[in-house]
Amino acid sequence: MSQWLPQQKRSLQPNRRRFVQGLAAGGVLAATPTWLQAAMSSKVAQGQTPVLSGREINLVIAESPVNFTGVTRMATTINGSIPAPLRLREGDEVTIRVTNHLAVATSIHWHGILLPYQMDGVPGISFKGIAPGETFTYRFTLQQSGTYWYHSHSGFQEMTGMYGALIIEPRAGERHRSDQDYVVQLSDWTDEDPMRAFSKLKMQSDVYNFNQPTFFDFSEDVSKVGLQGALEKRQMWNQMRMNPTDLNDLSAATLTFLMNGTAPNGNWTGLFQRGQRIRLRFINAASNSFYDVRIPGLKLTVIQADGQDVEPVSVDEFRFGPGETYDVLVEPADDAYTIFAQSMDRTGYTRGTLALQQGLSAPVPALDPAEWLTMSDMMGAMGSMAGMNHDSMKGMEGMNHGSMKGMQGMGSMDGMKGMAGMKGMDHSAMNHQPKNPLAKPSSTVNHASSEYGASVDMRVDTPRTNLDDPGIGLRNNGRRVLTLADLKSINGLLDDRRTPTKELELHLTGNMERYSWSFDGLEFGKSTPVSLKHGERVRVILQNDTMMTHPMHLHGMWSELETDQGELRVRRHTIPVQPSQRISFLTTPNDLGRWAWHCHLLFHMDAGMFREVVVS
Secondary structure (H helix, E strand, C coil): CCCCCCCCCCCCCCCHHHCCCCCCCCEECCCCCHHHHHCCCEECCCCCCCEEECCEEEEEEEEEEEECCCCCEEEEEECCECCCCEEEECCCEEEEEEEECCCCCECCEEECCCCCHHHCCCECCCECCECCCCEEEEEEECCCCEEEEEECCCCCCHHHCCEEEEEEECCCCCCCCCCEEEEEEEEEEECCCHHHHHHHHHHCCCCCCCCCCCHHHHHHHHHHHHHHHHHHHHHHHHHCCCCCCCCCCCCCCCEEEEECCECHHHCEEEECCCCCCEEEEEEECCCCCCEEEECCCCCEEEEEECCEEEEEEEECEEEECCCCEEEEEECCCCCEEEEEEEECCCCCEEEEEEECCCCCCCCCCCCCCCCCCCHHHHHECCHHHCCCCHHHCCCCCCCCCCCCCCCCCHHHHHHCCCCCCCCCCCHHHHCCCCCCCCCCCCCCCEEECCCCCCCCCCCCCECECCCCCCCCCCCCCCCCECCHHHCCECCCCCCCCCCCCEEEEEEEEEECCCCEEEECCECCCCCCCEEECCCCCEEEEEEECCCCCEEEEECCCCEEEECCCCCEEEEECEEEECCCEEEEEEECCCCCEEEEEEECCHHHHHCCCEEEEEEC
């Protein structure tokens, strides 16, 4: 990250409360051709895009003009739609023919779906991709039910509109009764060429961060801690070469936030009648955005996470990242409610409405203030320093980036204890809770060796292992916020009686100034595949050595999250790992083949946080 000192607000960057809210009638401009409409065999849910269903489905991938912001751009669409929802049935064998009308290759990945690896849709891993003019036939049997989604795994096509909901109806019927059932698929859109945006980040990784500390923040610090304390605070951040507001790579400086393909001013609306119970299936299909979701005036009863039923928990708000899904039940009593989803960096939001009739709306909340990362976000469980806020940093001026424990930079690689011999090192020995599987693994476990390269600018030696932190911007906000600790699979875990016979530890790493992301400091292409044996029980430990939250998605198998006391809690296909956090999950690879494992922030994946997993 670029260093900063007291400065005036940059005139070229918009105020975060003046983000583009889009057009009231923006979206795909071209009408769906008559021949395609006839082939769609769709059923239409009120307030939603036409939904494809059945055992045989045809999808056509093409470019279509769109206008979300007042400027016409070309998008990648599925059957001329953004998004393109599907509704299928558990137990069915489905045949989905995907025809590519693009000038480049394409693909579809069925996110969270258990299937043969050849049907997983990752070019270069599970198949070669779908060439221009070709049709590829996906054929697999649906072994599960719940709320999922699908998207392109080619280039930045997902970012340009190629995604849709994938709802699989349980053959035995839904566990929870509802009178209305709506998909709420959140995404983000940029009028820029995604490759240009990516290139700009490679040149200056904070180019889209217009929440950076300014002269006005400095003045506020002076009033709180005095001139010397304010200067020391700036000096500390500069020495660490980090930015305390570095929460998202992209912001409303370039993104327009969408709900079911509709910009905020479009106000997507789902209708209800008095006394009804409504199921809302939230899907984060964004390329690079975490959302904090709430419906002011309504409690949200979370009943499903990543397509899996969980013990119901009542909350006011939840955060989820790209790839994650949550199903909630609500029981509205007033005429209208706002579905409010603000970006984690608080630069913008998307919104929709639940209403008794079209045209009604409810007040839209103001964006919450952007918060700075704390020392515990950057250094983990530092004893009395954990939870310290940025106003408490006075006196830390003696800490420099090259010598701070847990924050060593590349320039101090020779002085980093154990870094040169990281291969095979038991990092978890740094934590001394004897019952903690993250701290002291069983001596019977075989440790998988992993590389640890030099492409890192941060190392956390005292990671935290708790699951009950809602994350930066949500702590102590006066609302009941969902955490991973609240989630428990309703039928238990799939394989909870077997102890792991292998343990694999990987660190999530990055170099902010180079905009490089990786596992163990090695970008994809420089790393070796992770090898797992078919049917073996494996404990996976992920430690986040960066300041950003990474939604980690492992293809082809469930990730069964456990607490730091070894209690199995919930099945997930995408697990968000917070800054300086160390988490563990168990998995059993039941399907042979080659699988992908990556951060679901699209630019992080493309910049190297991607690994191949081979099950043999």
